[in-house]
Amino acid sequence: DVKVTQSSRYLVKRTGEKVFLECVQDMDHENMFWYRQDPGLGLRLIYFSYDVKMKEKGDIPEGYSVSREKKERFSLILESASTNQTSMYLCASSLGGRPLYEQYFGPGTRLTVT
Amino acid sequence: GDSVTQMEGPVTLSEEAFLTINCTYTATGYPSLFWYVQYPGEGLQLLLKATKADDKGSNKGFEATYRKETTSFHLEKGSVQVSDSAVYFCALPTGFQKLVFGTGTRLLVSP
Numbered sequence: 001d002v003k004v005t006q007s008s009r010y011l012v013k014r015t016g017e018k019v020f021l022e023c024v025q026d027m028d029h030e031n032m033f034w035y036r037q038d039p040g041l042g043l044r045l046i047y048f049s050y051d052v053k054m055k056e057k058g059d060i061p062e063g064y065s066v067s068r069e070k071k072e073r074f075s076l077i078l079e080s081a082s083t084n085q086t087s088m089y090l091c092a093s094s095l096g097g098r099p100l101y102e103q104y105f106g107p108g109t110r111l112t113v114t
Numbered sequence: 115g116d117s118v119t120q121m122e123g124p125v126t127l128s129e130e131a132f133l134t135i136n137c138t139y140t141a142t143g144y145p146s147l148f149w150y151v152q153y154p155g156e157g158l159q160l161l162l163k164a165t166k167a168d169d170k171g172s173n174k175g176f177e178a179t180y181r182k183e184t185t186s187f188h189l190e191k192g193s194v195q196v197s198d199s200a201v202y203f204c205a206l207p208t209g210f211q212k213l214v215f216g217t218g219t220r221l222l223v224s225p
Contacts, residue, residue, distance in 0.1 A: 042217035105157030
């Protein structure tokens with residue numbers, strides 16, 4: 001089974017802190033994604049990566065950055081956390097080149113910024 | 115751009131009732147279509163998919179038919195169970211290896 005793990009299920013940070021969210025997948029997937037999930041807005045893509053050291057902006061990249069130094073790991077960074085970044089963050093991965101676009105998701109990290 | 119519209123929830127049903135969750139899409143051409151499900155406290159997982167027009171995807175008693183005439187992919191189940199309580203997302207591919215999701219529909223099933 002594909003497994004996507006996220007470093008924390010719950011996280012509480014203060015405004016202005018630098019926050020790291022880690023995601024690891026064990027199926028050698030080329031593509032990895034970070035979404036945020038908010039009530040009434042569904043999932044919105046923050047960043048994605050289709051290869052090591054490659055990254056592309058999604059729909060809402062402002063206030064975030066990412067890092068992908070190894071194929072299995074994709075990190076989301078909040079440079080200076082703000083209260084409007086309180087949300088559920090979901091990581092996903094998928095095989096490159098497949099036309100079916102099936103993505104495998106981690107359990108999510110619920111981040112609260114106070 | 116490509117988009118997906120889902121009915122707003124929550125949908126509240128009694129056990130063994132019939133379920134329909136509506137999904138319509140706007141896209142260029144005839145993309146694959148997906149339903150994902152998110153159970154409480156978990157990430158999303160693929161429930162079913164259809165790769166071309168008139169295809170029917172099915173899994174765990176759920177079905178959805180890809181109808182290009184009405185640009186719809188409605189999710190149905192004949193008899194829901196309490197364990198089906200979850201949030202359901204319709205999705206379609208857009209761009210390079212990306213998915214666009216609907217806003218999600220919460221289903222609550224009571225005994």
